[in-house]
Amino acid sequence: MDPLYRPQGVEERWQQTWEAEGLYEADPDPNRESWVYAFPPPNVTGNLHLGHALQISLGDALARWKRMQGLNVLVQAGYDHAGISTQNAVETFLESEGSSRQELGREAFVARVWEWLHEYGGNIVHQFRRMGASMDYRRIRFTMDDDYVRAVMRWFVHLYERGWIYRANRIINWCPHHETSLSDLELEDVDVDDTLTTIRYPLADGSGHVAIATVRPATILADVAVAVHPDDERYRDLVGKEVIVPFVERRVPVIADERVELEFGTGALKVTPGHDPLDFAIGRDHGLPELTVIGPDGLMNDAAGELTGLTQDEAAQRILDWARGRDLLEKREHYRHSVPTCERCHSRIEPLVSLQWWCRMDEIKQPAIAALEERRVVFHPESQHRFAVSSLEDAPDWNISRQIWWGHQLPVWYCPDGHVTVAETEPAACAECGSAELRRETDVLDTWFSSELWPFATLGWPDETPDLAAFYPGDLQTTAREIIRLWENRMIFAGLELFGEVPFRDVIIHSTVLAPDGRRMSKSLGTGIDPLDLIGVQGADALRYGLLKMSSTQDVRFNTQQIEEGRKLANKLWNASRLLLMAGAVEPEARPSSLEEHWILARIDATRAELEDDFARFDFAHGVERLYHLTFDDFCDWYLESIKPGLAEEDVRATALAALELLLKLLHPVMPHVTEEIWTNLPARATRLIVAPWPQPQAREGDFAAIESAQTAARIYRRSGVRIKLEGDSARIFEAVVRPTDDGRGDLDAERARVQKEVERAERMLANEKFVANAAPEAVAAEREKLAQYLAERDALG
């Protein structure tokens, strides 16, 4: 056996073995309780990043822990078609070939996407395996699989029949690059340097003008009113009058609306319902027309008259020139502000009025809000509940249609008369007029519309399958904070709507992994780190350990130190097993006789209980730290060192191997590969560690206390070089554990002074009447205990 543990090769071998032996597989089993974790399906075109790796580390640690506890564990694997992202990726690829989406046409393009996916997609699953993720790989699902598409169609029809899906003309976010609408949640605000232009709008009666600030002069052509705040003294007399819109010289009314900010610009707002969300809202309330002068391509459209076909900048220039010539241009100043952009291509969003499909939220969200408030779904940390609830409460109707080509085409057909037929599969005739001449809606659905079905569409819904009966509802969900509104909330309302049951019980909101310099990790910033690179060097076990250690805070700066720590832990375990195995093979069996043997077994058992508590609370950072200290401090430094002289004895080795087995079991959920490798090297193992039973509680309380006191005494001895009086068992373990130093280092007086200080502190506190009277009883009791302990130590020091 190599004194250096090398994960390379070992890990791949176990990953293949576990899968080949079917140990990841979950099938309905009426005799066993199930535990289900639907892993969030990553983007099919993507690669795992450290956020995914973290998710796998904690989700898989729980899965393996539950599996060892005998539960029927299902970890669902798969990937998402990720509409715009994928279309984007394939378009970029086509560009490199000198082709384009437009050139191919829709049908050929979609065919190319499939081709492209077969060639370049599906990397994710390889990476899952390489992380050691114990997913049921037979059950890999893709959101564009035929069965999944059927589920999406059923869901759409269901919502439509409920009256919650409708078509309406409203202002939407338009990405001119992708030429599609986007939901508010798909936007990313970006700060830009801009120009704020103040232009005078002459009053129609010739009595002066109103100055108005705008960052988008091109939209002046679509102005239909000027709005001021009703309380604004400056403009009170103007309300009800008319002004003349520059350039187009159209008379429009001055209206009053509370949504106008008094403080901004001149306090007067040009109202452009066709191109601004706020103006749209004001326009609808005041019954104003909705003019559109910018087209889907971002250029000035036919309604722009002589400016048709110009870019917005060119149009703005023409308008400004016009205004300047008539002394209507008051000023132009630098202005930095944030603008919405497409999160995929970062094109500036054009707010446009457009005919789209919508999902009504007011009714469907109510059961979800109730479920969250009743804690039928529990977020960890708890503080995320309020955010989840408030974002549901505030959720506006959801624009679910997209004008891209890659995705689930809406199950909607139109006849020549414009009647709408909604059906899961292509209807023979119009439901209203019977016309057989049907044309299918070309829009596709927002990606999240299909993602929200993940917990049950992966189990066969809409069919009533045995899988669905056995594995729905599930147990765990993991996600980053920003996905709560996009996904968790929607899975919850979909599950409640269709089954009346929430799809999972616990949601772990895990930390965001930041680059070492604190910036966001991203490929474009060059701060991305590929988990596979880390695995190649340090091993998947080390990566899992390190990420779990980093998982405690809301945001964590990635650092390799914690992964190094994991690698060292793996190596330490490896060498501990070498020590025992090289001493001679023997069947592992706990036959403790000496105090140190009782002690280590008790110590492991105590850690088991603490670890179970950590896992139950999803506190992985403390759990792995506990395992580290158990292995290094207790098992290796104290226990193994103490039994070394006796390793020739079979009983000593048998007990040590039994203790090692327990240790391996506790570590397996975190570091599955190295523990399984060592487990296999131990004599006569009938089962794999991955399915070995989790250790049962042991009662060894008395021994534990005796040894703790001996260990404390030994530490004092080591520090001070002073022999301490101990009696009975404690003295024996003391002799066994302590290797006396012979350099005479140590200072009895200093040790006495330290203990004396402690005694005085405790005595002072207990003499404090207010403390004894006001402090928590446990605190006082703890103080009494400490005092007793220090008094004993003082006695021992003589």
Add this chain to the structure above:
RNA sequence: GGGCGCGUAGCUCAGCGGGAGAGCACUCGCUUCACACGCGAGGGGUCGCUGGUUCGAUCCCAGCCGCGCCCACCA
């Protein structure tokens, strides 16, 4: 502007009402026959700042400063 969270040893982070900690890094000593990816010993911190509550505050409260993320219709 609103919400969540963070500022503790050189670094990454625990601790969150009565002794200031871990890992890494650093210093010193050990080629001890499981492991130098090791063992032992050690140095290093006015616990962001200012007030308040308390017998007592890194820990609770308020304000301020700095930082991160999410959300928001100041055109």
